[in-house]
Amino acid sequence: MLSGRADSTDKVEALDAGADDYITKPFGVEELLARIRAAVRRNRDGRRPAPIRLGDLVVDLAAKRVTRRPRATGGGPPGEAQPDGIRLTPTEWHLLEVLLRNPGKLLSRNQPADRGVGAGYATPPATYACTWLSCAASLEPDPARPRWLITEPGMGYRYQPSPDHDA
Numbered sequence: 001m002l003s004g005r006a007d008s009t010d011k012v013e014a015l016d017a018g019a020d021d022y023i024t025k026p027f028g029v030e031e032l033l034a035r036i037r038a039a040v041r042r043n044r045d046g047r048r049p050a051p052i053r054l055g056d057l058v059v060d061l062a063a064k065r066v067t068r069r070p071r072a073t074g075g076g077p078p079g080e081a082q083p084d085g086i087r088l089t090p091t092e093w094h095l096l097e098v099l100l101r102n103p104g105k106l107l108s109r110n111q112p113a114d115r116g117v118g119a120g121y122a123t124p125p126a127t128y129a130c131t132w133l134s135c136a137a138s139l140e141p142d143p144a145r146p147r148w149l150i151t152e153p154g155m156g157y158r159y160q161p162s163p164d165h166d167a
Contacts, residue, residue: 018101092135099159108156
């Protein structure tokens with residue numbers, strides 16, 4: 001993450017939200033290149049976050065892709081993801097990714113706006129409410145009775161893994 005905010009609270013929030021690194025402006029090009037080299041070294045072992053299963057959906061955070069697994073009677077081998085994925089807007093993806101990287105943790109209604117790309121680009125909380133409804137409608141089998149993407153009225157949103165359905 002590259003930011004003009006140098007306060008340690010901002011850094012902690014960004015890193016807790018899923019940022020791998022945090023560099024403040026102004027920055028030296030050599031420092032940025034060294035951090036990129038370090039990130040490449042850390043990821044060389046090929047480890048990727050395990051895909052998250054939500055019923056018949058598979059969310060691959062590394063590939064930024066959501067696919068639907070065929071049902072037992074559907075065409076194709078069991079467990080094989082269908083090539084056509086579920087399309088999410090960048091804002092929907094951002095919200096989903098923050099939630100999935102923080103299972104069980106309440107994300108306040110105002111928090112997503114603070115975790116945008118920086119001052120002047122923050123998304124208003126009302127936009128996140130609409131995004132949340134759209135995202136849940138796309139991913140929940142029955143949006144009226146959500147199983148994983150929970151709205152906490154007046155407080156925010158939560159991804160609640162369910163041990164009998166998630167892998």
